[in-house]
Amino acid sequence: MKNRPIGIFDSGVGGLTVVKQIFKRLPNEEIVYLGDTARVPYGTKSPETIKKYSIENADFLMKFKVKIIVVACNTASSTSLDALRKKFSIPIVGVIKPGAEKAVQITRNNRVGIIGTYTTVKSKAYEKEIRHFSRDVEAVSKACPLFVPLVEEGWLKEDVTFDIVKKYLKPLMAKKIDTLILGCTHYPLLKPVISRVMGRHVKIVDSASSVADEVHNILMALGKLSEQKKPAHKFFATDTVEHFVRVGEKFLGTKIHRAERANYV
Amino acid sequence: MTEKKNDKKKILVIEDEKDMSYAVTLQLEAKGYEVITAFDGMEGLDKARMKKPDLIILDLMLPKLDGYKVCRMLKFDEKYKNIPIILFTARAQDSDKKTGREVMADAYITKPFKPAALLDKIQELLALS
Numbered sequence: 001m002k003n004r005p006i007g008i009f010d011s012g013v014g015g016l017t018v019v020k021q022i023f024k025r026l027p028n029e030e031i032v033y034l035g036d037t038a039r040v041p042y043g044t045k046s047p048e049t050i051k052k053y054s055i056e057n058a059d060f061l062m063k064f065k066v067k068i069i070v071v072a073c074n075t076a077s078s079t080s081l082d083a084l085r086k087k088f089s090i091p092i093v094g095v096i097k098p099g100a101e102k103a104v105q106i107t108r109n110n111r112v113g114i115i116g117t118y119t120t121v122k123s124k125a126y127e128k129e130i131r132h133f134s135r136d137v138e139a140v141s142k143a144c145p146l147f148v149p150l151v152e153e154g155w156l157k158e159d160v161t162f163d164i165v166k167k168y169l170k171p172l173m174a175k176k177i178d179t180l181i182l183g184c185t186h187y188p189l190l191k192p193v194i195s196r197v198m199g200r201h202v203k204i205v206d207s208a209s210s211v212a213d214e215v216h217n218i219l220m221a222l223g224k225l226s227e228q229k230k231p232a233h234k235f236f237a238t239d240t241v242e243h244f245v246r247v248g249e250k251f252l253g254t255k256i257h258r259a260e261r262a263n264y265v
Numbered sequence: 266m267t268e269k270k271n272d273k274k275k276i277l278v279i280e281d282e283k284d285m286s287y288a289v290t291l292q293l294e295a296k297g298y299e300v301i302t303a304f305d306g307m308e309g310l311d312k313a314r315m316k317k318p319d320l321i322i323l324d325l326m327l328p329k330l331d332g333y334k335v336c337r338m339l340k341f342d343e344k345y346k347n348i349p350i351i352l353f354t355a356r357a358q359d360s361d362k363k364t365g366r367e368v369m370a371d372a373y374i375t376k377p378f379k380p381a382a383l384l385d386k387i388q389e390l391l392a393l394s
Contacts, residue, residue, distance in 0.1 A: 091284035101326050105355060132328045213355075213377075214282075220377040221288035 003226045005030040005234075006215065007066030009057040012040040013152075013244060014185030015072030016251035018095070021212035022070075023254075026219070030231035032064045035248070038238035038265045042075040043119030054080035058088060060264055064234070067224055068093065070211060072185055074116060078125035091218050098210035099181050100129035104137055106203055107179040113172040113202075114141040116183030117148065126183055140175045141183075144168040151186045152247055156193070165190065166197045173198065181205045189251065235259040273299040274391055277318035279309030279335065280353070281327050289322060292380040298387075306330025313339055313348065320390060322383075323370075324353045333368050340369040349390040351383075 006022065008015055012035050019033055034057055036042075042050050054076045058069055068091045069084065071077045077094030084092045103112045114126045121143040130139050146164050155161050172180065180202055182188060188206045195204055219225050237244035241259040248256055276298045280286040283304070290300045301316055303309035306327040313321055313335070321339070325332035332352060339345040352370040372386050 085283075091287075093284070097282075102355075105326060133326055134331070217377045218282075218284045218288060220379060221285055222291070223380050 001067065002224050003030070003228050004065050004067040004224075005032045005231075006068050006070065006219075007032050007034070007058070007061030007064065008070040008072050009034040009036065009054075009061060009076075010071075010073040010185060011036050011042040011053075011075065013037070013248045013251055014148075015070075016248050017185050017188045017206075017208040018070060018072040018211050020188075020252050020254075021206075021208045022215060023252075025209075025212040025216050026225070028226045028228055028231060029219075030226065030228065031233045032061055032066060033233070033235045034060055034262060035235075035237045035244055036265070037240075037244055041117075041119075042073060043117055047079040050076055050079045051083045054084055055087060056264060058084055058092075060236070060262055062088065066090065068215060068219065070215060071095065072208075072211070074120045074125070074183055074185065074207075075123075078120070078123045091222075093211060093214050093218065095185065095207045095211050096125050096183075097129050098214040099183065099205050099207035100126050101133060102210045102213075103179045103181050103205045104130055104133045106205070107137060109176070109178045110134075110137045111175060111177040111179070112137055112139050113169075113175065113177035113180040114139060114183045115144045115147075115168070115172070115180065115187065116141070118143045118145055120183050126181060140172060140177065142168060142172055144184075144187075147184065147190060148186045151189045151250075154250055156189055161190070162193055162197070165193050169194070169197050177202060179203045179205060182207060186251075236262040238262050238265040273297060274319040275299045275301065275316065276387070277301045277303065277309065277312055277316065277321045279303045279306070279312075279321065279327065279332070280324040281305055282324070285324075289383070292384065293387075296384055304328075306332065306335045310335050310338060313345060318348060319394070320387060321348055321350045322353065322374075322387075323350055325355070333364055336368040336370050347394065349394050351386055351390070 071094045077096045081094045121141045127139045245256045245259050293300050303312045307329040323332045349371040351372045
């Protein structure tokens with residue numbers, strides 16, 4: 001049971017930033033990753049459709065006898081966690097709550113910024129979660145739709161990237177936030193630029209690393225941390241794997257030696 | 266059978282993260298403790314007052330009422346101040362421990378924790394009380 005894999009799914013490649021953090025934190029764990037690249041983006045779909053996709057993705061991961069499922073997608077996390085928990089009896093971890101909780105914990109002036117895609121920002125999922133923990137924290141959010149294409153293009157250090165980041169984040173700087181949540185799994189790749197723009201006094205909460213903390217906490221408390229030395233990870237995409245591997249390696253920061261197509265879609 | 270049940274020490278687990286609460290409950294029940302759960306600070310405070318547990322495990326980050334407030338309200342109340350409280354704190358947050366001392370928590374467990382560390386701490390506090 002202990003050595004069973006951790007299942008992770010996302011609508012595409014962004015969730016690989018979560019995998020990267022789990023690799024770092026829990027090197028003995030075997031990962032089965034599924035990117036639903038055939039149906040990306042989830043952001044434009046209805047909650048019912050996203051729930052259906054999420055359950056199908058989880059069903060696929062369950063074939064590998066995973067011991068925990070991480071929903072490494074902001075949209076699916078804000079719509080499908082309850083439905084997944086109802087259907088599956090293993091722990092299910094989403095990306096929103098760990099990030100929101102961490103931000104409430106570390107803000108000193110009670111002003112937290114959130115950046116994400118239009119859909120995530122519009123859903124107010126982070127605000128709701130923050131308000132759940134504290135009524136004193138004021139949350140301001142800003143959609144940054146150009147960040148995802150910049151990351152997928154690999155433009156992480158260009159001058160144009162700096163200028164775009166600065167333009168998007170200016171309103172948040174004016175609000176004098178001291179904590180900023182990266183509410184999209186693509187954004188950790190822009191963390192150096194975002195940090196440079198916001199200044200050192202603004203703490204950056206990277207949901208990916210908060211999720212890795214949460215997975216670590218739950219598995220350790222359950223006594224289910226893996227003890228295997230060289231885990232063999234598996235990567236799947238619901239569309240052709242070439243693009244998935246090419247872009248995915250940037251997110252993962254390491255080679256994806258083998259990826260397969262999942263044919264259930 | 267009923268008598269045996271009354272001998273069981275009762276532990277209140279106040280933790281909003283359902284999977285974490287479940288994990289802790291499993292470990293405690295396996296050691297023969299009776300477990301009561303609460304998933305937010307208000308519910309936790311109510312259950313602490315009504316069910317009179319022998320020990321409380323309290324997460325810091327809780328909806329409705331945070332762990333510090335729950336701890337303070339119990340520890341500054343003559344009727345409940347003797348119930349030992351273990352605070353769950355997050356990794357490397359020294360300020361948590363400082364505030365924890367101010368609200369008179371009896372012990373801290375930093376997440377992630379090994380089940381054995383929690384069980385040892387519980388035993389130690391129950392032996393003292």
